Amino acid sequence: MTTTGPGLPRLGTTLFSLTLEQRRPGRDLRSLVAEVAARDLGPGLEMVAFQSLRGWPRLDDAAVAEVRDVVEGSGLVPSCLAINNDLGQYPGRLLSDDESHDYVAVQLRGAAALGFPVTRVGVETSPAILERLLPLAESLGIAVGVEIHAPLTIDAPPVAALKELFTRLDTPLLGFIPDMSSSMRAVPAAVHDAHRAAGIDPQVTAVAEQLWAEPGATAEKFPELERRAAAAGATPAQVGNLKMLFTMHGRMAPERWAEFFPHVVHVHGKFYGVEQGPDGLTDPSIDWPAVARVLVEQGYTGFISSEYEAHAYSDRHSAFDQLRAQHDMLAGLFAAQTPVAAR
Amino acid sequence: MFDQYIVCEEGFRARDDGRAGGVVEVRMPYYRGLTLSMVEAVDLVLDGRPVPPADTTLTVHGNTYAPDQLGRTTDDRWEMGERAQLAFLTDEPLAPGEHDVAVAVRLRISYMPVPGGGRDRKRLTLAS
Numbered sequence: 001m002t003t004t005g006p007g008l009p010r011l012g013t014t015l016f017s018l019t020l021e022q023r024r025p026g027r028d029l030r031s032l033v034a035e036v037a038a039r040d041l042g043p044g045l046e047m048v049a050f051q052s053l054r055g056w057p058r059l060d061d062a063a064v065a066e067v068r069d070v071v072e073g074s075g076l077v078p079s080c081l082a083i084n085n086d087l088g089q090y091p092g093r094l095l096s097d098d099e100s101h102d103y104v105a106v107q108l109r110g111a112a113a114l115g116f117p118v119t120r121v122g123v124e125t126s127p128a129i130l131e132r133l134l135p136l137a138e139s140l141g142i143a144v145g146v147e148i149h150a151p152l153t154i155d156a157p158p159v160a161a162l163k164e165l166f167t168r169l170d171t172p173l174l175g176f177i178p179d180m181s182s183s184m185r186a187v188p189a190a191v192h193d194a195h196r197a198a199g200i201d202p203q204v205t206a207v208a209e210q211l212w213a214e215p216g217a218t219a220e221k222f223p224e225l226e227r228r229a230a231a232a233g234a235t236p237a238q239v240g241n242l243k244m245l246f247t248m249h250g251r252m253a254p255e256r257w258a259e260f261f262p263h264v265v266h267v268h269g270k271f272y273g274v275e276q277g278p279d280g281l282t283d284p285s286i287d288w289p290a291v292a293r294v295l296v297e298q299g300y301t302g303f304i305s306s307e308y309e310a311h312a313y314s315d316r317h318s319a320f321d322q323l324r325a326q327h328d329m330l331a332g333l334f335a336a337q338t339p340v341a342a343r
Numbered sequence: 344m345f346d347q348y349i350v351c352e353e354g355f356r357a358r359d360d361g362r363a364g365g366v367v368e369v370r371m372p373y374y375r376g377l378t379l380s381m382v383e384a385v386d387l388v389l390d391g392r393p394v395p396p397a398d399t400t401l402t403v404h405g406n407t408y409a410p411d412q413l414g415r416t417t418d419d420r421w422e423m424g425e426r427a428q429l430a431f432l433t434d435e436p437l438a439p440g441e442h443d444v445a446v447a448v449r450l451r452i453s454y455m456p457v458p459g460g461g462r463d464r465k466r467l468t469l470a471s
Contacts, residue, residue, distance in 0.1 A: 019345075019374050023424025050375040051423045088451045089378050091414040197347055198462070237462065244344075312344035312374065 003043065004331060007339025009267065009295045009304045011327050012044020012079045015052050017308035017319050022052065029053075030070045037074040041323050044079035044303035045071060046120075046266075049107065057083075057107045064113050071115065079303040080145070080177070080266045081116040083107040085125045101129050104144075105136055112140040118266045120147050120177050123158045127165040130174055137173045145177035145265040150250035151218035153182055154259050166263035176260045179268035179307070182250035183257065186285045187212060188272030191245060193314035200238050207232045208242040218246045254290040261298040272310040273317055274325040281329035292333035299340040304330065345372045349463035350446050351426055356470040357437055364398075364432040365389075365469065369446050372461030376422040379403065379413045383449040383460075387431055390443050394431045402428040441466050 004010055013036050021027060029052055036042065049056040055063060071078055085104050087094045095103065104125060111119045123146055130144060137144050146162055153159070166175055187209050195205045207228050211221055222243065229239050274283050282288075295304070308322045351368035358364045369385065371377065385401055387394040396410040403421050407430075421427060429446065444467045450459035 016374060019423065020348075048375050050377075054422065084375070086378065086381065089380055089417060091380060091383075091451070194346065 004334045005339070007299070007301060008334045008337070009292075009300050009302065009330075010044055011042070011330060012046060012077075012303040012305045013041040013323055014046035014048070014080075014082070014268070014305040014307045016046075016048050016082070017306060017311075017323055019051065020311050021319060029067070030073075033070050033074045033076065035320075037076050039320060039324065041306070041320075041327060042074075042076040044305060045074070045076035046080040046082065046303075046305040048082040049110070050084055051082075057110045059110060059113075064110075067114050077303075078114070078116045079305060080118040080120055081111040081114065082120040082147075083111060085121055085129075087124050097126075097129060100125065101132050104129065104133060108133065108136055108140060108142055108144065112142045116142065118143040118145055118177075120145050120266065122147055122149070123152060123162070127161050130162075130165060131169065134169065134171065134174060138171075143173045143175065143265045145175055147177040147179050147268065148182055148260065149179040149268075149270075150181040150184070151247045153217075153250055153252035154256045155217070155252075163260075163263070172265070175263040175265035177266045177268060178257050178260055178264060180254075180270040180286050180291060181248060181268075181309075183252040183254040183287075183291070184249045184285050185287050187245060187249055188285045188310060188313075190272050190310035190312075190314035190316060191249075193316055194312075195241060195245075198238070198241055200241060201233060204229060204232045204234045204238065204242070205245075208245055212246055212249070212251070218250070221246060249285075254287050255294060257291065257294045258298060261300070264298070264300060264302070266302055267295065267300070267304040268307045269304045269326060269330065270307045270309055271322070271326055272308075272313075274322060274329055280332070281325055283326075283329070288329060289333055292330065292337065296334065296337040296339060306330075344374065344461065345370070346461035346463050348372070348424075349448060349461060350444055350465045350467070352465065352467065354426070354428075354470070355442070355444065355467040358430060358432075362432060363434065363436045364430065365437050366428050366430045367444055367446065367467065368426045369429045369448070370424060370426060371421050371450070372448050372463075373450060373452070373459065374423060376420045376425070377450060377452075379408065379416040379419050379421060381451045382413050382421060383451050384410065384447070385427075385429055386447045386449075387429060388443075388445040388447075388464075389431070389433070394433070398432040400430045402430065437469055439469055439471060441468050 354368035445464035
């Protein structure tokens with residue numbers, strides 16, 4: 001098994017990486033989880049509740065027993081269950097605080113029943129709601145992690161508010177889930193594939209990418225993006241694709257993940273393609289050596305879920321092969337470092 | 344995301360209720376299931392001509408909804424990867440052979456800073 005040594009982050013996979021695999025005819029959760037285990041892509045196992053669990057969040061006892069049996073039988077270790085706070089589920093208004101709290105609370109109970117130690121929510125779950133959820137999380141013994149995904153960075157006001165909350169409450173049951181989408185060094189080639197497929201002139205993509213690489217916060221670049229893209233001949237619909245390029249890929253320096261510690265409960269190893277380079281496996285869009293250094297220096301021994309996302313844009317890679325490549329690359333990077341505890 | 348999988352290559356067919364029009368199978372451009380109230384629109388352009396939303400229905404695992412019913416439907420979910428049937432009316436029966444089918448799905452995902460959804464366009468051959 002591709003395990004990492006004591007005092008180092010542990011590897012794992014989120015079934016999100018296998019989104020397309022999950023909808024293949026004849027594929028079910030049991031066979032998918034078994035294949036993840038057989039391909040040695042654990043030990044951590046994460047899944048997206050609203051993706052992999054039909055009927056979520058109201059699973060009956062038989063469904064809960066079935067999922068537990070699938071996971072336990074695989075030998076994998078439940079790492080995190082991604083849940084959602086659908087604030088916009090009613091047209092014309094957002095959920096009230098009470099509705100938002102209750103919507104997440106049901107899912108915390110469901111995640112605990114399935115044996116997951118951590119749940120993932122997004123930044124739309126406010127600090128006030130998180131604080132209200134803490135007593136329930138304590139009674140269930142389950143952590144609630146807020147995913148920091150592009151376009152969020154350490155400099156975003158909602159992140160500062162969360163940091164203040166986590167520092168004040170200082171509990172292992174509330175914290176961040178860094179997602180490497182926030183700290184990318186290049187736009188993935190898979191996004192170029194999707195833009196070509198959508199009929200976007202590669203020169204228009206290049207104009208957007210040039211602006212992407214310039215300093216500045218994402219939202220502040222949108223007016224300039226609209227101006228430059230229109231001048232380059234993009235249609236309004238294509239400008240929508242270009243904005244996605246900005247919101248899905250952040251430019252934070254990976255070293256700044258250190259500022260989220262010690263309040264980190266899980267990590268998303270988001271990636272879009274690991275390649276064989278002259279010096280071994282490498283990722284053109286994410287600086288994994290820098291990420292690995294931060295995680296080890298911070299003494300992080302939780303899971304990092306490999307989260308392959310290029311399948312959303314391109315079929316240029318096999319998801320299973322990519323998970324294997326990222327596991328091998330990360331295992332090598334972690335092994336090359338000395339755990340903090342051993343220094 | 345997943346835009347290229349919205350329009351299914353199989354299952355494009357004439358309506359089976361005797362009225363002029365057809366059915367195209369569609370998937371949601373998102374990584375997870377969403378309550379139907381979060382599906383703002385599933386717009387169809389057939390051979391370059393927009394089909395009025397009122398002339399379409401969306402059927403998800405056997406449950407059929409008019410576009411103006413989707414926003415009120417919080418107890419049914421379009422699952423990830425699930426093929427829904429977008430049925431539509433036309434003035435004349437569909438001609439045999441190939442058609443240009445473009446579908447735009449708009450989703451209301453509260454945490455996204457830009458409107459969610461996606462577009463796809465394929466040449467489909469009408470099943471005989």
